[in-house]
Amino acid sequence: MLKIYHVPGTRSVRPIWLAYELDLEFEIVPIDFSSAYRDSLEWRSISPAGKVPALTDGDIAMFESGAMVEVILDRYGEGRLRPKKGTAESAEYLQWSWFAEATLSRPLGFMRTMKLANAIKQGKEEVGAIAADGEKKARSALEAVEQGLADRDYLLASGFTAADIMTGYSLDLLSHLYALDESYPKTAAYLSRLRARHACEKALIT
Ligand SMILES: N[C@@H](CCC(=O)N[C@@H](CS)C(=O)NCC(=O)O)C(=O)O
Known part of the structure; x- marks a missing residue:
């Protein structure tokens, strides 16, 4: 099992x-x-x-x-929640899935560490610089998501896939460290849309 x-x-x-x-x-x-x-x-x-x-x-x-x-x-999966391999949509699916962990989640680790460091009053100048770099990278990644959602509700035009699960989790993590403010309205609406899914809601409280 x-x-x-x-x-x-x-x-x-x-x-x-x-x-x-x-x-x-x-x-x-x-x-x-x-x-x-x-x-x-x-x-x-x-x-x-x-x-x-x-x-x-x-x-x-x-x-x-x-x-x-x-x-x-x-x-x-029985063919669900993932485009057929080898298609153009599959390339897009793979890109978003890898992006979620390799690009979007990566700066969050720095941000979290630096927030902790600040919290225990070790906030030296270089700590601030590393935190700022983490935030800049997170913002660039958010801009990519915002652009990706310009004409659609989910990352792929065909609808919800597991790439949204990959990215949705990273955005949920990010939202606890950093307000998804009005600069990223489509991303904020996308995250709300994902959280409204029963399976997501259940996974986040499991
Ligand atoms: N790329 C790995 C990352 C795993 C990861 O960093 N997990 C975190 C929890 S979300 C963890 O175990 N952190 C503890 C640590 O890094 O010491 C994955 O996607 O599974």
């Missing part, structure tokens, strides 16, 4: 949201997010870099959320 190792609010939201969209039977395994547990041999044998999420399903064990989304679609 498909098992997803989960900590609320983390990237395990992505495969869980997808499993809800597909109405799959699966098991959620709650994980202790302390670094002590994530450094333990038990967790490292499941997730070698000590990160969340992880997934197991019969003969497979995985530790990268975007790859999990693709494998769940390979095994259980």
Whole structure:
């Protein structure tokens, strides 16, 4: 049976949201997010870099959320939520899926770290510069999403796909660090649209 190792609010939201969209039977395994547990041999044998999420399903064990989304679609998607491979729309789908983790989520790590550093009053000048760089990169990524949504409700013209799950999670994460203000109205409306989906709503409170 498909098992997803989960900590609320983390990237395990992505495969869980997808499993809800597909109405799959699966098991959620709650994980202790302390670094002590994530450094333990038990967790490292499941997730070698000590990160969340992880997934197991019969003969497979995985530790990268975007790859999990693709494998769940390979095994259980029956052609849903992903364009046909090799088409122009599939190229667009892949681009947004990779963008979500490689470009949109990346600066959030810096922003989060620097917010924490500031909070514990270690706010030296260079801390501010790194935080500003993170924010600039996040803004550039948001501009790309805003442009991508110029003439559509979801990232692909054909409608909702798993690329929206990839990007939607990153935007949800971002929205907790940074207000998606009036500079990104289409992105803000897109995130509200995604959050209104029953499967997303459920995944975000799981
Ligand atoms: N690219 C990985 C990123 C995994 C990741 O960074 N997970 C976060 C939670 S959302 C984590 O485990 N952070 C703890 C840490 O980095 O020490 C994925 O998409 O699965």
